[in-house]
Amino acid sequence: MLQTFQFFAPCPRGLEALLAQELSQLGARDVRPSDGGVAFAGAPMLMYKVNLQSRLASRVLWKLAERPYRTEEDIYQLARGVEWPALFALENTIKVSVTAVKSPLRSPEFAGLKVKDAVCDAFRAKTGARPSVDTQEPDMRIQLFLTDRMAVVYLDTSGEPLFKRGYRRETGAAPLRENLAAGIVQLSGWNPDEPLLDPMCGSGTILIEAAMLARKIAPGLKRSFAFQQFRDFAPAIWQRIKDEAIAAQTGQPLALFGRDIDARALRHAEANMQAAGVADAITLQQGDYLDAAAPADHGVLVTNPPYGVRLEEQQHLMSLYPQWGNVLKQYFAGWRAYFFTGDMQLAKVIRLKASKRTPLFNGALDCRLFEFVMVKGGNRD
Secondary structure (H helix, E strand, O other), rough: OOOOOOEEEEEOOOOHHHHHHHHHHEEEOOEEEEOOOOEEOOOOOOOOOHHHHHOOOOOEEEEEEEEEEOOOOHHHHHHHHOOOOHHHOOOOOEEEEEEOOOOOOOOHHHHHHHHHHEEEEHHHHHOOOOOOEOOOOOEEEEEEEEOOOEEEEEEEEEOOOOOOOOOOOOOOOOOOOHHHHHHHHHHHHEEEEEEEOOOOOOOHHHHHHHHHHHHOOOOOOOOOOHHHHHHHHHHHHHHHHHHHHHOOOOOOOOOOEEOOOOOHHHHHHHHHHHOOHHHEEEEEEOHHHHOOOOOOOOEEEOOOOOOOOHHHHHHHHHHHHHHHHHHHHHHHEEEEEEEEEEEHHHHOOOOOOOOOEEEEOOOOOOEEEEEOOOOOOOOEE
């Protein structure tokens, strides 16, 4: 019988229920959503699969140890109880990060140093030497999570965050993270038989994630993972999982449309789409959203419009929102429109009645996904 391990997959806040569903479909057991992520159980083979296939997780963390604590010494003993040299090699560089929620400790950073000391002491006892620390690009990321009474030590199996798919060649200002874009597409309820339009597509992330979802392209195929450096890594099993993922891909024809006023942004989008292998699925056009016509008599519009930081930007956007609403009313009857934004005024000033408001977080920024179902003669707020 395969050994079962405990894992935790963080994700953008607001996507926990979707991630729990995705993990269950991938074969995870004991799936438990919480604020900011989902705990689950499974064999190492499942961990490989989740890293490769998850569109929504930010990382896959392997739970190594957990216990109540009161002092930094308790945390040192917790980490020292892990057989670190059995997990990875002395030559692998390490980094310890700390997340603390209501921890009574005065310095969570000092607790992190205690974990680092425990790892180094374990290696020194076993090999006579200690691993090096690399705070920029470590081979092994160790995560200490502290609540008011419990300490948990995780080993990051992913390495770079999972939203770094490996296809992004070019990027514009403040690009949407890939896993958040994938979640927004799923929350829209879009299905691959419907046309999809992003009229302010920027570097194309929403459209690329939709194409990869529809064609069953595993998001991790173009990158490597930290678990490939683990001592118990099984290359044959990993190759089989990748081969199965490649075999599951389809070449389904898609009606995906991207538009942006910025020619440079469209060049970035084209480069990213080519790198992702989905350029044939997406039609790009330069132009202002205010001049956009619907490419079909029905479909789904999904976009992450610019968000004004400076006062003059905010004032400009406030003048644009009603015009966006007019475009939807005039040209997009029969469509569902989804605007993802950190500007809570959008739904009010666009002068349309939002049928749904889904709270999501873009990093620490509180955002909403507003849904507008466009019906001729209706929707005025």
